[in-house]
C-alpha cells in the first residue's frame with residue numbers, strides 16, 4: 001500500500017473531531033486495517049473493529065518503546081521519563097509491580113467516603129453559584145479527579161490551572177511545537193515536586209515510591225520516578241474528566257435513559273460501564289510500534305517501527321460485538337468493552353475511575369433534579385487529537 005492511498009484523517013478537520021465514530025465505522029465496513037494520516041501529521045496503521053482491535057491491544061509484538069519508532073514517522077513522546085506506558089515486558093512488569101498494590105479494588109473502595117466528601121464540596125460550591133448554570137467540566141468533571149489523584153500522590157498544592165493547561169496541550173494538541181513546550185514546562189514542574197518530596201517525605205504514594213524498595217531491593221531511578229509521576233498525574237485525571245463529561249452529556253441527550261437512572265439509582269454502575277463503552281474517554285490509546293511484520297486480519301503491517309493505532313472507540317461500537325452498538329442503553333450488558341485497554345497495559349486506575357464516575361454522576365443527579373444541557377450539543381467544542389475524546393466545556397443549568 002502506498003502513501004497516496006492513506007486516508008487523511010487530519011484533512012477531515014472538524015468533521016472528524018466532532019464525530020470520529022462514523023468515520024471509523026465507514027472504514028470498518030471496508031476491513032480491519034487502514035493506512036491513515038493522523039491529525040498530528042504522521043502516517044499510521046489504524047486498526048478498527050472489536051475482534052482485531054482487542055487482539056492488537058494485547059499483542060506484545062507491538063512495542064511501546066519510543067526508541068523503536070521509525071525516525072521517518074517524525075513523532076515524539078509527549079511524556080517525560082520512563083513509565084509503564086513506554087516500556088515492554090520485562091521492564092514494564094517491574095514498574096507495574098511497584099505500584100499495583102496501591103490500586104487494588106479493595107484499596108480503592110477505602111477511598112469512597114473521601115471521594116464522596118470531595119464531590120459534595122464541589123457540588124455545594126457549584127449549586128451556590130448565581131444564575132443556576134455552570135460549565136460542568138470546570139465545576140466538577142475536572143476538579144474531582146484532579147483532587148483525588150493529588151491527594152493520593154501527596155501533592156498538597158498544585159497550580160491546577162497551569163497544570164491543566166500543560167496537560168491538555170501535551171495530550172490533545174495537534175501542534176508539535178506546543179506539545180513539546182507544554183511537556184518541558186510540566187517536566188520542570190514535576191521535577192520540583194519530586195525534589196520537595198525527597199526533602200520532606202509524607203504519608204503518600206509519591207514519597208513511598210521515592211523511598212521504598214520492594215522485596216527484591218528494587219528502586220525507581222530518577223527517570224522512572226519522573227515517568228511514574230507524569231503518568232499517574234496525567235492518566236489519573238485527563239481520562240476521568242472526560243468520562244464524567246461524556247457520561248453526563250450522554251444522559252442529558254438521552255432523556256429516557258436519564259429517566260431510567262433517576263428511577264433506579266442502583267443502575268449507576270451499569271450506566272458507568274455503558275458510558276465507558278458508548279463514549280469512552282480514550283479514542284485511540286498510546287502509540288504502538290511494529291517490531292516485525294504483523295498480519296492483522298489479512299493485512300501485513302511492515303516491521304521497522306511503523307506506528308499502529310487501535311480505534312478503541314470503534315471496537316466498542318462494533319455491532320458484531322454489541323447489538324445496536326450506536327445506541328446508548330444503560331440497561332445493556334456493556335461488559336467486555338475495551339475502554340480501559342486490554343492485555344498487560346490494562347488500565348491500572350480502572351477501579352478508581354469507576355468509583356469517581358459513579359459517585360460524581362450519582363451525586364450530581366441526586367442534587368440537581370432538573371439538570372439540563374445549557375447549549376445545543378452540536379455546538380460543543382471537542383478536544384483535538386486522537387487520544388482523548390471529550391468536550392472542552394459542558395454548559396449545564398438546573
Ligand code: HEM
Nearest residue numbers: 084085235236239240243285286340341345347348349353
Ligand atoms: C475513565 C478513566 C480512565 C480511562 C478510560 C483509562 C484508560 C486507560 C487505557 C486505555 C490504558 C491503556 C493504554 C494503552 O494500552 O495504550 C490505560 C493505562 C493506564 N492507566 Fe488509565 N484510564 C483511566 C483512568 C485512570 C486513572 C484514574 C489512573 C490512575 C490513578 C490511571 C492510570 C493508568 C496507568 C498507570 C496506565 C498504564 C498501565 C500499564 O501500562 O501497565 N488511569 N488507561
